[in-house]
Amino acid sequence: MSWRLFRTPALAGALALAALAAYLISTGLDIRAARDGYLAQCHATAGCAPVLARLVGDYRTRLLLLAGVLGLVPVLIGMFWGAPLVARELETGTHRLAWNQSVPRRRWLAVRLATVVLAAMLVAGAAAALLTWAAAPVDAVAGDRFGTVNFGARFLSPVGQAALAAALGAATGLFLRRTLPAMALTAVAVLTVLFVMPNAVRPHLMPALHVTRAMTAEEIDRAHSLGTLGSAPVVKGIDVPGAWVTSTSELLTPDGRPLDPGVFDDCLMRAPKTGATGTFGDSSPCLAAHDLHLNIAFQPNDRFWRFQLTETGLYLLLSALVAALSLWRIRHRT
Template sequence: MTWLTWRQFRASALAGLAGLTLLAAYLVHLGLAVRRDHDAYLSRCHSGGDCGRALAQFLGEYQNTLLYLAGLLALVPAALGMFWGAPLVARELEAGTHRLVWNQSVTRTRWFTVKLLVVGLAAMAVAGLASALLTWAASPVDRLAGDRFSTIVFGARNLAPVAYAAFAFSLGTVIGLLVRRTLPAMALTAVAFAIVQFVLPNVVRPHLMPPVTVSRPMTAAAINEARGLGSITGAPVVKGLSVPDAWVSDVSELLTADGRPLATDRFDRCFQDPPATGATGTFGDAAVCLGGLDLHVVLSYQPNHRYWMFQFLESGIYLTLSGLLAGFGRWQVRRRVT
């Protein structure tokens, strides 16, 4: 049964190996270049140069490239689910070839289990190798940038891509088992996986561990550190506040000294028509106006030292879902498929 599964899967496996080889060659080249430039950056700092400017140049040279690669790696589990998982059983059911195997000495549950394990482990290996190479190539940049919790970066490093691949493959296999047609199963797998990948990082991940919560005064200087003011709805919010060595998961609206949200009309007056003071900074007079209102925000954040705990917790969720899907698939094959 294992040999038969390999014979059916070998074309897809060779295509995946070819793609992984090309990606590996590029990532090794990129990793060596990153380390060469990282050493140059350190030498400039140690020799008394402008460390801040050197750091900005080093990060600016590689951050966008690594972000694109992280986005590409995020597509790998989805592709494995679509092209390896969805056709795994759906193609057999669609063509009726499953009946031939079941009329031999192989039980239907063994047939399903072997196919799931052989191809599923291969999918996890592909995602794991790609993740390991990207993690190695990007490690000097990640250490200096300190943004490992960002949605795209977190999902493209270390353990998470392996768990994503296991889930995407199991999801595609079960959808193919239920739909029994290859192309619809591939499309549904892509949609379902995209929904889960949006919900878990944005809704579930911030609550995997209780955040640290602090109150931060919003002086003019603090407001000028933000990346944005206001929102589409006109709410009195400050966007893009940061905490050193931490992932900010939530920021409240601007609050007055008694803890109430700042009135929208007062925010609009400062934001749209502040008194002229000649102040400089990102938000100039608006920051001075808001800074004089004795405002604060409540920040919730996760310290960077919790990164590996989040990797384990989120990977555990995806692997648990994969196991549940596999168990459901075995039950479906044994009880429902004819």
Template sequence: MIWLSWRQFRTQALVGVGALAVLAAYLLHLGLRIRDSRAGYLARCQPQGDCAQAMAQFVGEYQNTLLILAGLLGLVPGILGMFWGAPLVARELEAGTHRLVWNQSVSRRRWLATRLLFVALAAAAVAGLASLLLTWAASPVDTAADDRFSTVVFGARNITPIGYALFAVTLGTVLGLVVRRTLPAMALTVLAFTVVQFGMPNLIRPHLMPPATVTRPMTADAINQVRGLGSITGAAVVRGVTVPDAWVTYTSELRTSDGRALDAGRFDDCLMSPPKTGATGTFGDTARCLGDLDLHVDLAYQPEHRYWPFQWLESAIYLGLSVLLGGFGLWRIRRRVT
């Protein structure tokens, strides 16, 4: 069965190896260039003893490139599920060639389990090596930027792409087994995988561990450091409040000293027509107006030291989903597929 699986899968495997080799060459070159650039920035700033601005420039030089690479790597598991997983059984059922195999000494379950395990491990190897290379290349920038919990970066580093690849291939295989048509199975695989990948960082990941909480006073200086004010709903909110060495998962509305939400009308007054004081900063008079109201926000966050527990927990979730899907596929091929 292993030899047969290799014979049927070798074209896809060789394409994957070729693509991985090209990616490896580029990431090795990029990683060395990043390290040379970092050394140059440090050599210029260390005599003055203040490297914060230099490191910010260093991050800005490579951040967009690395975000694009992380986004592309985020597509790899879905592509593997679409082109490796979905046709794995659907193509056999569509062509009717499964009957020949099932009339041999190999049972249906053994046939499916061997093929699925072979392809899933190959996908995990491709995604894992790509993630390892990108993690190595980007590590100087990741250390300086301190944003390893951001959605795109988290999903493209270390071990989580392995879990994504295992899940995507298993999902595609099971959908092909259920749908029994290759093209619909490929389309459904991409759709279902996209939905899961959207839900995980937005609905599940923030709650994998109980968050820590803190109250942050919203002085004029603090307001000038946020990314934005207000929302399309008109609520009195601030966007982009940070906690050092942490991932902020929740920011409350602006609250008054007695804990009540700031009145939307009062917020709008400060936002649209604040008293003219000549205050400077990002939000100027608006920040001064809001700062005089003795406001605060309640924050929930995940400390940076929880990064690896989150990596392991999320990977375990995807592995568990893969096992459940695989078990369903083994049940269905025995009971429902003829």
């Protein structure tokens, strides 16, 4: 019965997955053909790094867009598979028939929820596997395994996201008892989880390592930007080779105190003329003259799979808790 009720949404999901798979396979073959062409060039010129960097530049935007599309899959699953699961029964009144058969209502919900959650995990896992395969040559060169968008769209994490989205949708529909409001609230809830996880939870899944880096003029010129709208003494875009930088301190003086914002602003806006030709011109030697340093927290790339497994396990644990709440609620409602 669960399959008969779910087969139309499942067919729609299968068709969408087939279309996405066709595009991802085409993109993956295109990337590999481009990589082979670039490798032929670098063998002829004895320099692969600059040539392969062009491969990353050619496909970075497309792969980010595909990762963004894949990030919407849990949202759509929660809205169209999870939210109507119970809400439609309550809204149309068919729960009076469904819940008065020989099958108890908790078993009814458990089987229907398991059907949808497993289907959601299969669809999200297949899409993630295809994107991981298609982007593999670019990811190998870029080395951005912990990127906020890339991490959540590759390997195992989308499987956990889809399970939680389906469970959240079903629980929301059970409590709201109306399909459209449940769909809207589910979308907001899933988007909130997908924003909070990489920005507030993921950096703290494991204790970070720390390093202190002296900010010479050369180091400052390697940064992406200096300062904020409030002229805070910050440096953005500092990299640690082979690692994910989770946080950086403000520019610190030799005694460990933050650099005075007035001094920082003077170096940005009124630096003495030195003829420096780096990224930030005269500002870099002006700041370097104050003997500054940064405290950097980072996660090594060799922790990637531990982060993937931990985050996916956290999603699945939350899914189980939400499902348990739904089973409790359906048993105790009139």
